[in-house]
Amino acid sequence: MKKYQYILISLLLISNTLTAQNLTQVSVDKAREVIDQVVEAYGGSERLNKLNSVMIDFETSNLAVNQSKKPGPPWDVNKVKDSSMVDFENQQFVSSIQSNDERNFHNGIIINGDKSFQVDFLAKTATPIAEPNFMNTAGSFIRVTPALLVKQLMQRANTAHYLGQADVDGKPHDVVTLVMEVGPAISLYFDQETHLLNKSERFFGVFGMVGYRFHEYKKVDGIPFNGRFELFVSGENNMKRHNVRTQINQPIAKHTQLSDKMAQVAPVQPDPLARQEISDGVYLIGGNGTYALFVEMDDHVIAIGGTAGIPERIGLLKEVVPNKPIKYGVLTHHHGDHIVGGQAYAEEGTIILTAAAHEQVVRDSIEHDSYKLETIKDQRTFTGKQHELQIIDVGPTDHAEHILVAYLPKAGILFQADHFGLRSPGNINPAGQATQDFAQSLKKHKIKAKSILSAHSALVATDADLNTALKLAKELVQKD
Ligand SMILES: [Zn+2]
Structure with a gap:
């Protein structure tokens, strides 16, 4: 019986091989x-x-x-x-x-x-x-x-x-x-x-x-x-x-x-993972076009931004702030490239903060048995001895109906995603509709940002850069 099976299998293998060669031809x-x-x-x-x-x-x-x-x-x-x-x-x-x-x-x-x-x-x-x-x-x-x-x-x-x-x-x-x-x-x-x-x-x-x-x-x-x-x-x-x-x-x-x-401008330089201390206890950490902001509070850290590579960015933070857990991880908005960090924050045991309207998209993107998520409607303020940190929904803009930014009023530091950024030093593009809406909203919320940080750039822009972008856009309209 066994012998018979063996012969049968051998025959099958041979015939398969022959057919395969023929099939190719x-x-x-x-x-x-x-x-x-x-x-x-x-x-x-x-x-x-x-x-x-x-x-x-x-x-x-x-x-x-x-x-x-x-x-x-x-x-x-x-x-x-x-x-x-x-x-x-x-x-x-x-x-x-x-x-x-x-x-x-x-x-x-x-x-x-x-x-x-x-x-x-x-x-x-x-x-x-x-x-x-x-x-x-x-x-x-x-x-x-x-x-x-x-x-x-x-x-x-x-x-x-x-x-x-x-x-x-x-x-x-x-x-x-x-x-x-x-x-x-x-x-x-x-x-x-x-x-x-x-x-x-x-x-x-x-x-x-x-x-x-x-x-x-x-x-x-x-x-x-x-x-x-x-x-x-x-x-x-x-x-x-x-x-x-x-x-x-x-x-x-x-x-x-x-x-x-x-x-002709200089070729874009490689952008390795790096940490910048923007102000006392305020770190912009990232590389390769994605950055997150970390703000050191009294006994914890608040992270803002959910782009790729959050675990490596947390690693770099822990080199300088080893003893404070990351209590909150803020996701700026619902776009695919800005919610990948949700998974990393869940694994870190961080409370995820998102705009109320984006809760479902964020939850759908996370695979984790137990994680904490809180939503923000309009604004939430965190107060410590050194820093006051405001998370503000500055939407709607032409980019997103809801968009959370991080604002440190005392230092005049603002971190935002997808609304303004410098690609190379001094290279300011005319403001598109989203940037114009964003600038309007900053005024409405009485946000006076001296330094504007971006989820997609290591360069620190200024309020003057934003004004230049708005001016360039006006000039474009006049030319048309
Ligand atoms: Zn976006």
């Missing part, structure tokens, strides 16, 4: 067949080989998932005007993104060998990119441009596999994988009748399934380009985009040039 052959039809549908191999540059202007609506003014859906819609252009022969890539609503920003990126920059068109600064990577940067544009995906597929046909057949909008599609130089494999869904790409998807550890949909094809010099695009994250619509203008095989060199008005 069948899959590669079938992929080639599909790719040949697709290349024809996209204007033929000669046209695609000669397709060297593509420039597209977009109008995009982004859904602010977990980043809206309210804690849940429906999410806010942020509108931008953006554009991308690529030149394969010269390994150049240029893109820009500009707010198309009340948020003031206009940024860009230029990849052009050793003349590569990050550009801030409003601040008129260009920051050199130390190690530009053409394919890495252009990849995001290639992934939303079917003709460029097909060009990639043609060049990398030896990596492609046939996944099978699937229905999209009730029509049968062939599904082929494409492996680009970087990133996870992309599954491409080609309509069996038109051989055009209608859908693609890739799987990311952090985001889950990211889906792309392409609509309304029109030919540009014999090559089909989509007129509309949608992005889905884990099945939820995240972006809707209208391709306003598509141009091909135009030189893009002039767009890689910086205007004379641009000031």
